[in-house]
Amino acid sequence: MRIIIEDNYEALSKKAALMVAGQILLKPNTVLGLATGSTPILMYRELVRMHKEEDLDFSEVITFNLDEYVGLDRNDKNSYYYYMFENFFNHVNIKMENIFIPNGMADNLEEECKRYERLIEEKGGIDLQILGIGKNGHIGFNEPDLKFEATTHVVKLDDETIKANSRFFNRIDEVPRFAISMGIKTIMHSRKIILLSNGEEKAEAVYKAIYGPIVPNHPASVLQLHPDVTFILDRNAAKYLS
Template sequence: MRVIVAKDYEELSKKAANIISSQITLKPNSVLGLATGSTPIGTYRELVRLYNEGNISFKEVVTFNLDEYYGLDSNNQQSYAYYMNQQLFNHIDIKKDNINIPNGMTEDIGLECKNYEKKIRQANGIDIQLLGIGRNGHIGFNEPDVKFEALTHLVELDEDTIKANSRFFASIDDVPKLAISMGIKTIMQSRSIILLASGAEKAKTIHHMILEKITPELPASVLQLHPNVTVILDEEAALLLTEGDLLEMEA
């Protein structure tokens, strides 16, 4: 696991965008796994800037989003499909047919999850999976539990996640209680992973994820087992990591 400490959120976002941009330059038909929430917004802004400056093209890129709220139409302003269009897709040259997001309005959840996994396999897997991390250690919507859910599945959201996401809604009562999410196995099968964390409220979670035992009670800790993970933190998120910790991980 490689850990990069950026001085602030802006630098964090630029570093993440540069890694993704390099991937697209080296492999124009890259398959990207994308995340939502507040943390990746700066990264998407940087990717749009790089596109507008003519440094990268998304014409051949295929994307798979980590998750979507169950019960929200893609036109709903709180859906992750809407978020992705506003933050990235509407501003670049990606083909709409190459965009994959779970259907939050599906009438057959089992079939939707099965088909999502099939599409990822048909695309030959994900080259880079972008992740944020919840304060309870969730990645995607894989909440703390006694077991790791392997593949794309329906998730019942924890109270902590609902509370954290309520800032995007008019009321906490409006936050969906269910979501469709890639599972831990799906995420771990990505060839490389970038995890972003910003802010002091994530520092304790990051310390556990990187340095403490692997446990389903903190799902992101499983990333210790992946051979190619880059964690990009701002200084606040890295507060509980010592210089010795960082040197030991590089050794």
């Protein structure tokens, strides 16, 4: 495990973008696993800048998103499909056929999970997975549980996650209660993982992920077992690290 501590959120985001860009330069047809939420937004903006000003080429890149809400149309401004196009895909030269996001409106969600898992396998697996971390230690939408969910699955969101995500909605009762998420096994099969975290409110979750016991009630702790994982933190998120 590698831990990088930057002074602030902007520096954290630029470091992450540099690492993603380096991966693409080394392997132009890289398969990226992508996260949403507030944490990676500046990283995406920096990647867009690098594309426009430094000719960073996404034409062969393949992407798989970690998760999607169940029941939100892709055109809903709170869907992760909308988020990805608004913040990233519309601004770089990635091909539509190389973008994969779970379909939270699928008639058969179980079959959609199986389809998504097959697609990841068909593309050769994920080369570099970007993660955030929830205050309860979730990665993707893998919530604290009695066991680790292995592959892509439907998950019931914790009350804490619903409350945290309600800032993106008009009212808390608009936040979906279910989502499709890559499972822990799928995430752990990624060749490289980068976890981004900023803010003091994430410091305890980060500490437990790095130094705590490996337990399913703190899902991020499983990253201790991965052979190539990098935590990129600002100083507030690294508050409890020695």
